[in-house]
Amino acid sequence: xxxxxxxxxxxxxxxxxxxxxxxxxxxxxxxxxxLAIALAELPRHVDGFDKTEWLxxxxxxxxxxxxxxxxxxxxxxxxxxxxxxxxxAFMTGLDACLKAxxxxxxNTDADNQYNAADIPNLVQPILSGSAELVIGERPIHTIQxxxxxxxxxxxxxxxxxxxxxxxxxxxxxxxxxxxxxxxAQRLVVFSAYTYTxxxxxxxxxxxxxxxxxxxxxxxxxxxxxxVKSIASYVKRSIATIFRIFIIYRPFRFFGTVxxxxxxxxxxxxIRFLYFYxxxxxxxxxxxxxxxxxxxxxxxxxxxxxFVADLLAANRKLLEDIRYKTNVQFYKKKNDE
Numbered sequence: 197x198x199x200x201x202x203x204x205x206x207x208x209x210x211x212x213x214x215x216x217x218x219x220x221x222x223x224x225x226x227x228x229x230x231l232a233i234a235l236a237e238l239p240r241h242v243d244g245f246d247k248t249e250w251l252x253x254x255x256x257x258x259x260x261x262x263x264x265x266x267x268x269x270x271x272x273x274x275x276x277x278x279x280x281x282x283x284x285a286f287m288t289g290l291d292a293c294l295k296a297x298x299x300x301x302x303n304t305d306a307d308n309q310y311n312a313a314d315i316p317n318l319v320q321p322i323l324s325g326s327a328e329l330v331i332g333e334r335p336i337h338t339i340q341x342x343x344x345x346x347x348x349x350x351x352x353x354x355x356x357x358x359x360x361x362x363x364x365x366x367x368x369x370x371x372x373x374x375x376x377x378x379x380a381q382r383l384v385v386f387s388a389y390t391y392t393x394x395x396x397x398x399x400x401x402x403x404x405x406x407x408x409x410x411x412x413x414x415x416x417x418x419x420x421x422x423v424k425s426i427a428s429y430v431k432r433s434i435a436t437i438f439r440i441f442i443i444y445r446p447f448r449f450f451g452t453v454x455x456x457x458x459x460x461x462x463x464x465x466i467r468f469l470y471f472y473x474x475x476x477x478x479x480x481x482x483x484x485x486x487x488x489x490x491x492x493x494x495x496x497x498x499x500x501x502f503v504a505d506l507l508a509a510n511r512k513l514l515e516d517i518r519y520k521t522n523v524q525f526y527k528k529k530n531d532e
Contacts, residue, residue: 218245218319219272219298222252223285227306228259234305235268237312244323245300251293255285261306272296286371286391290380294526301375307416310334310372314411318374327407328379329399331365332372334413356437357393360444361400365408368396372411379404381522384515386443389432397444402515446504450497458494461487 220238224231235250242248251272252265256279265273274292276285286303293301300322304310310332321327336350350369357368369392375383382402385391399406441449465487471480 215246216244216299217247217249217297218242218300218302219249219251219293219296220302220304220315221289221293222250222304222306223255223282223289224252224257224261224265224306225255225279225282225285226257226259226261228257228261228264230307231261231264232268234308234312235265235270237308238304239312239315242316242319244319249296249298251289251296253285253289253292255279255281281388283385283387283389283391283394287383287385290375290383294377294380294522295529297530298380299377301377301380303371303373303375305371308414309416311412311414314372314409315374317409318372318411321407321409322374322376327405328376329396329404329406330374331367331396331406331408332370332411333365333367333408334370334372334411336367353393353437356440357396360440361397363396363400363406365396365406367408368393370411377526381526382515382519384518387436387439389436393436393440397440398515401444401512442504444508446508447501450501450504454494454497454499454501456494457490457497461490461492461494464490 222231222234227234231252238250240248249272250270251274252262252270254262254265254273254275256276262273262275272292274288276288280288289303290301300319302315302318304312304315314332318330318332321330336347350367354366354368358364369390371392379399382404383395383398385394387394396406398404464483468480468483468487471483
């Protein structure tokens with residue numbers, strides 16, 4: 197098995213001795229009705245790869261998802277004993293693909309949302325050596341079954357990701373993506389809801405080259421499993437966005453909150469001093485108390501910002517250790 201880093205991808209097209217394997221993974225939860233349609237569209241061969249295989253992650257389905265996958269010729273099937281959510285299924289898939297010797301992994305949906313004909317375009321930046329993570333950019337504004345609220349949140353999520361990751365990905369929530377072996381070994385997802393935003397931020401922070409490719413979408417076959425209701429989607433999306441900032445930009449988050457609180461307390465304190473110097477301070481003792489409380493809270497929050505920044509630095513060191521451990525582990529697995 198040949199292990200390929202980002203620099204080696206530049207020479208792939210010229211080195212015929214390197215054999216590349218592509219695995220297309222699909223997280224599934226009760227997808228028996230749509231899985232066969234999605235699998236029928238997937239390619240069995242993609243230019244630039246010697247092998248193209250399929251992998252299904254059964255996230256605790258209680259229908260005939262696995263039977264459908266086997267009937268359609270899926271080579272790799274991994275199972276969760278119970279439903280653990282899309283983010284966990286995605287990470288389980290990456291782990292299984294790496295153990296199966298994938299050099300590049302394409303992630304797509306079981307509801308056939310993404311046009312499988314775009315997979316060759318999706319992996320092209322990887323084959324050319326210009327990227328290690330490629331995100332499929334959907335035409336959000338023209339998708340009719342996306343509500344205005346969902347379109348707005350998709351745009352908001354992408355904006356937050358661009359700010360936190362210092363990348364320029366127009367459609368961050370897109371699950372249609374291609375990932376190199378090297379990048380997959382670096383990624384880890386903390387969220388139990390979705391992996392899409394977090395993985396891009398991690399890639400940006402770890403200097404993994406990211407690209408975005410326009411892709412087309414198919415007709416909606418079923419309602420989204422992530423969007424059970426608009427209220428639920430809004431609540432979870434906002435919570436995810438806040439969590440992203442707290443985890444990946446802790447100093448900016450707590451520093452901004454602390455500075456705002458401290459500034460308000462400072463302004464109120466100046467106001468009290470004005471009245472005090474004017475001889476009217478006796479009637480504004482409440483302002484003095486409020487100013488003292490806000491100044492204390494603001495100062496403590498700013499201190500938390502420094503502590504959180506130190507913890508973030510420690511997390512980055514742990515991520516590096518995890519990556520090196522993964523490289524050794526998957527190398528051993530593929531050598532066996």
